[in-house]
Amino acid sequence: MADRRGIPHIAVERCKGCGLCVSVCPEAVLSIDESRVNLKGYYPVTVESGESCIGCLSCALICPDVTFTIELLDDR
Amino acid sequence: MSVIFKKTAGLTETDTHYCPGCTHGVAHRLVGEVLEELGLLGDTIGCASVGCSIFSYNYFNVDMIECSHGRAPAVATGIKRTVPGKTVFTYQGDGDLAAIGTAEIVHAAHRGEHITVIFVNNAIYGMTGGQMAPTTLSGQKATTAPTGRNAELSGMPLKMSEMIAEVPGATYVERVSLHHPKYIRKAKKAILRGFTYQLQNRGFSMVELLSTCPTGWGLAPVAALEWLGNNMIPYYPLGVLKAPEEV
Numbered sequence: 001m002a003d004r005r006g007i008p009h010i011a012v013e014r015c016k017g018c019g020l021c022v023s024v025c026p027e028a029v030l031s032i033d034e035s036r037v038n039l040k041g042y043y044p045v046t047v048e049s050g051e052s053c054i055g056c057l058s059c060a061l062i063c064p065d066v067t068f069t070i071e072l073l074d075d076r
Numbered sequence: 077m078s079v080i081f082k083k084t085a086g087l088t089e090t091d092t093h094y095c096p097g098c099t100h101g102v103a104h105r106l107v108g109e110v111l112e113e114l115g116l117l118g119d120t121i122g123c124a125s126v127g128c129s130i131f132s133y134n135y136f137n138v139d140m141i142e143c144s145h146g147r148a149p150a151v152a153t154g155i156k157r158t159v160p161g162k163t164v165f166t167y168q169g170d171g172d173l174a175a176i177g178t179a180e181i182v183h184a185a186h187r188g189e190h191i192t193v194i195f196v197n198n199a200i201y202g203m204t205g206g207q208m209a210p211t212t213l214s215g216q217k218a219t220t221a222p223t224g225r226n227a228e229l230s231g232m233p234l235k236m237s238e239m240i241a242e243v244p245g246a247t248y249v250e251r252v253s254l255h256h257p258k259y260i261r262k263a264k265k266a267i268l269r270g271f272t273y274q275l276q277n278r279g280f281s282m283v284e285l286l287s288t289c290p291t292g293w294g295l296a297p298v299a300a301l302e303w304l305g306n307n308m309i310p311y312y313p314l315g316v317l318k319a320p321e322e323v
Contacts, residue, residue, distance in 0.1 A: 007077070018097030018290075018297040024257055042096065060081040061257040064094065064101025070081040 097297020146177025
């Protein structure tokens with residue numbers, strides 16, 4: 001069976017750095033990027049290992065700030 | 077490639093003022109998604125409450141009205157009776173619905189008004205600074221209960237959904253939680269069901285969403301999700317409390 005492969009996109013300026021998405025991601029795709037701050041003044045979430053994303057939508061479902069857009073790769 | 081999740085048109089582009097990790101944002105998104113999927117964005121009137129959700133009229137991409145504290149069900153009643161073809165909902169927190177607005181919610185349910193109530197229960201007064209609410213758990217600390225809520229002084233937390241489910245005029249009452257993606261999927265189904273009953277003119281529906289208040293609870297956002305699951309759900313059990321018989 002082909003692996004389900006997702007591509008997470010992050011609207012960095014919407015993010016408040018709460019980290020809920022990081023806590024629910026089953027594949028450890030996401031992390032908080034403490035090397036920069038967004039315009040709101042938060043450390044935003046970033047894609048750490050995008051190739052591991054399975055498109056389960058957990059991050060998008062728990063995000064209170066609708067930071068995520070998720071695409072699904074069909075050709076895998 | 078196909079987009080499997082994107083921001084709903086049911087929300088405006090305005091960023092919310094909610095604290096990081098507050099699940100109000102999740103509740104907003106679910107309501108927006110349901111209204112979009114039902115094709116109701118042009119035909120819905122929302123009634124905003126007082127509390128942290130006071131600015132929700134800036135975030136829902138539908139016509140909104142700001143109501144006096146606790147009176148959203150009364151305002152919704154007037155709107156629905158005046159323009160019965162519109163979908164009317166209220167979005168209220170526990171300080172609004174379970175405290176100052178207890179009379180309005182009970183009597184709106186009792187009259188069987190054809191409205192949908194979104195009740196966000198985070199067991200504390202968030203906006204005003206973390207004071208004890210009627211829904212604050214026994215032993216839970218708040219700024220007005222620094223050693224924890226004492227049942228002898230303040231009574232036990234009020235279970236609004238159980239109370240409304242006992243009202244003969246209520247059609248559908250369900251309690252769901254926003255502390256985990258699995259439960260968020262169920263919450264969306266409950267909200268969809270609530271609005272669907274309104275579209276079918278089947279009467280009053282209320283969906284209680286257990287929600288976090290990391291700032292008011294004094295917890296980090298992720299710890300607040302765990303606290304909800306470990307402490308709120310045992311006292312506020314999830315599930316359908318009342319529904320039409322044939323469903």
